Amino acid sequence: RKNLTLLSPQQVELAKMLLEMNQSHLFQHWPEPGVEDDEKRAFFDQVARLNASYPGGLASYIKTARELLADSKAGTNPYEGFTPSVPSGETLTFADDNFIRFEEAGVREARKAAFVLVAGGLGERLGYNGIKVALPLESTTGTCFLQHYIESILALQDTSCKLAQGEGPTEIPLAIMTSDDTHSRTLDLLEKNAYFGMKPSQVKLLKQEKVACLDDNDARLAVDPNNKYRIQTKPHGHGDVHSLLYSSGLLKEWLGAGRKWVLFFQDTNGLLFKAIPASLGVSATKGYHVNSLAVPRKAKEAIGGITKLTHKDGRSMVINVEYNQLDPLLRATGYPDGDVNCETGYSPFPGNINQLILEVGPYLEELSKTGGAIKEFVNPKYKDSTKTAFKSSTRLECMMQDYPKTLPPSARVGFTVMDPWLAYAPVKNNPEDAAKVPKGNPYHSATSGEMAIYRANSLILRKAGVKVDDPVQAVFNGQEVDVWPRIVWKPKWGLTFSDVRSKVSGKCSITGKSTIALKGQSIYLEDLALDGALIIDAVDGAEVKVGGSVQNAGWTIESVDFKDTSVAEEVRIRGFKIKKVEQLEKAYKEPGKYSLKP
Numbered sequence: 001r002k003n004l005t006l007l008s009p010q011q012v013e014l015a016k017m018l019l020e021m022n023q024s025h026l027f028q029h030w031p032e033p034g035v036e037d038d039e040k041r042a043f044f045d046q047v048a049r050l051n052a053s054y055p056g057g058l059a060s061y062i063k064t065a066r067e068l069l070a071d072s073k074a075g076t077n078p079y080e081g082f083t084p085s086v087p088s089g090e091t092l093t094f095a096d097d098n099f100i101r102f103e104e105a106g107v108r109e110a111r112k113a114a115f116v117l118v119a120g121g122l123g124e125r126l127g128y129n130g131i132k133v134a135l136p137l138e139s140t141t142g143t144c145f146l147q148h149y150i151e152s153i154l155a156l157q158d159t160s161c162k163l164a165q166g167e168g169p170t171e172i173p174l175a176i177m178t179s180d181d182t183h184s185r186t187l188d189l190l191e192k193n194a195y196f197g198m199k200p201s202q203v204k205l206l207k208q209e210k211v212a213c214l215d216d217n218d219a220r221l222a223v224d225p226n227n228k229y230r231i232q233t234k235p236h237g238h239g240d241v242h243s244l245l246y247s248s249g250l251l252k253e254w255l256g257a258g259r260k261w262v263l264f265f266q267d268t269n270g271l272l273f274k275a276i277p278a279s280l281g282v283s284a285t286k287g288y289h290v291n292s293l294a295v296p297r298k299a300k301e302a303i304g305g306i307t308k309l310t311h312k313d314g315r316s317m318v319i320n321v322e323y324n325q326l327d328p329l330l331r332a333t334g335y336p337d338g339d340v341n342c343e344t345g346y347s348p349f350p351g352n353i354n355q356l357i358l359e360v361g362p363y364l365e366e367l368s369k370t371g372g373a374i375k376e377f378v379n380p381k382y383k384d385s386t387k388t389a390f391k392s393s394t395r396l397e398c399m400m401q402d403y404p405k406t407l408p409p410s411a412r413v414g415f416t417v418m419d420p421w422l423a424y425a426p427v428k429n430n431p432e433d434a435a436k437v438p439k440g441n442p443y444h445s446a447t448s449g450e451m452a453i454y455r456a457n458s459l460i461l462r463k464a465g466v467k468v469d470d471p472v473q474a475v476f477n478g479q480e481v482d483v484w485p486r487i488v489w490k491p492k493w494g495l496t497f498s499d500v501r502s503k504v505s506g507k508c509s510i511t512g513k514s515t516i517a518l519k520g521q522s523i524y525l526e527d528l529a530l531d532g533a534l535i536i537d538a539v540d541g542a543e544v545k546v547g548g549s550v551q552n553a554g555w556t557i558e559s560v561d562f563k564d565t566s567v568a569e570e571v572r573i574r575g576f577k578i579k580k581v582e583q584l585e586k587a588y589k590e591p592g593k594y595s596l597k598p
């Protein structure tokens with residue numbers, strides 16, 4: 001009480017709130033005024049931040065925590081009364097007429113889009129020391145995820161704006177949600193690389209705050225073990241992105257500027273932009289308020305299942321059921337085998353890849369009611385079956401894909417299932433965990449993430465008429481993978497299937513040992529027979545026709561042991577490196593017409 005005299009009127013209000021919410025333990029060890037007063041004020045600065053960054057403030061956080069902790073203790077099933085079933089959505093097949101139509105519609109619509117990358121996670125499962133968006137998505141060119149994402153958005157912007165012939169918005173904005181763990185390193189990466197070609201004003205960083213940890217079932221806030229004048233905090237989850245877009249005013253700004261779509265995506269999916277044009281086309285054509293991207297899911301794969309939940313009272317919704325909840329839900333509702341594959345070799349529930357496309361108008365309308373608060377959950381690790389004490393402090397969490405949970409039944413919520421090889425190859429698991437993934441399930445590792453890029457590009461070129469050799473099998477970091485020719489291109493070379501098809505003609509072939517990197521918009525492959533490495537760099541305006549027979553020793557793949565600390569971490573987590581033995585490499589630095597026919 002004596003310490004109250006140190007505080008501003010606002011801080012006194014916060015102190016009263018904490019006392020009313022049964023949090024007096026936070027002050028128990030405070031010495032007399034005059035001792036460590038700056039630390040006490042700093043404590044209230046932290047409380048003010050925690051209060052301001054949570055919709056409804058700390059009192060509301062504590063109240064919700066008590067309710068959720070009571071439910072958790074009682075073992076209440078969050079899906080009580082609901083029966084799961086397999087929902088129906090739009091299933092697309094790469095390169096068929098339907099897919100091409102949706103891609104065209106999506107590209108037209110893209111200039112009215114805004115992208116939101118959630119990149120606040122530290123990636124504990126991957127155990128990589130840097131930020132995940134700085135990791136190379138493939139080691140042929142070494143392009144990092146953030147560069148690839150930005151170049152994909154710029155390619156979409158360029159094509160979409162050309163189609164619109166000057167009408168409507170001309171820039172596609174990108175918001176990146178960061179956290180204390182990732183913010184400064186993300187900003188650094190952007191600044192050191194001139195924002196990878198995007199205007200700095202096009203990119204907005206929104207930092208999510210952590211939330212207070214809870215010590216017991218009464219939601220007593222945890223004192224930081226390293227500083228008795230701080231509340232311990234932990235991440236609140238990717239669901240924060242909604243309240244940040246709302247409270248920052250960004251969403252309102254986007255609506256005011258004529259934007260129609262917000263596309264959310266995650267930090268390490270190097271395939272995603274191959275699926276973006278078509279899925280945006282689905283949203284626009286079907287008028288979906290919410291469209292989730294999905295891929296066929298292997299049972300027990302660590303991706304959520306898109307599920308139709310029908311309540312006893314008749315209500316129903318199509319929503320993600322998180323991977324750790326799908327099995328218990330199925331077992332409790334008449335599926336004794338739980339999360340298993342069906343005759344297709346996949347789980348009958350499409351796998352959520354957490355790529356959401358929301359229509360801005362209805363989204364902002366909904367957030368005006370909720371402030372962006374998302375239904376939360378708590379996952380305490382109890383000391384024993386009495387569930388009275390925790391092993392370590394816990395906190396409330398929320399997920400961005402739970403946004404539709406508060407929507408009225410009239411909302412148009414759909415999903416789009418893509419070919420698994422086309423749309424999803426995340427880098428989430430460290431080599432040791434990846435090697436333990438059940439046989440046949442995707443590894444979700446740096447190794448599989450990179451190999452998936454080569455596979456997808458090989459399959460796309462095959463569809464465009466190129467003869468591409470079959471892959472060979474290899475084992476890296478204990479993971480069996482298919483190694484396809486290392487085929488990579490800049491997003492502006494082949495944004496859609498039609499783009500790729502328009503750049504390939506005659507009889508082209510690529511052997512299994514080959515590498516090809518196409519770094520330019522107007523590179524045309526005509527009767528090219530490649531058996532080796534071919535690297536072409538061309539500035540915008542340089543039109544290069546490449547053909548004939550290119551043969552050299554090429555670039556080989558050499559195994560690296562992930563435990564070999566003499567090798568850079570981003571290399572050894574994939575278990576191999578590329579050895580550049582011999583290549584044909586050409587750079588066209590001036591606009592003009594060129595022909596390369598060795």
Ligand code: UGB
Binds near residue numbers: 237268302323351
């Ligand atoms: N992230 C944040 O920005 N802030 C946070 O506080 C936490 C994460 P994970 P997760 O598609 O692969 C999700 O950890 O949460 C960012 C879906 O819930 O990689 O285990 C983080 O930087 C699941 O349904 O994934 O699983 C990253 O970009 C399934 O769809 C993103 O949030 C799965 O992703 C995801 O974080 C998937």
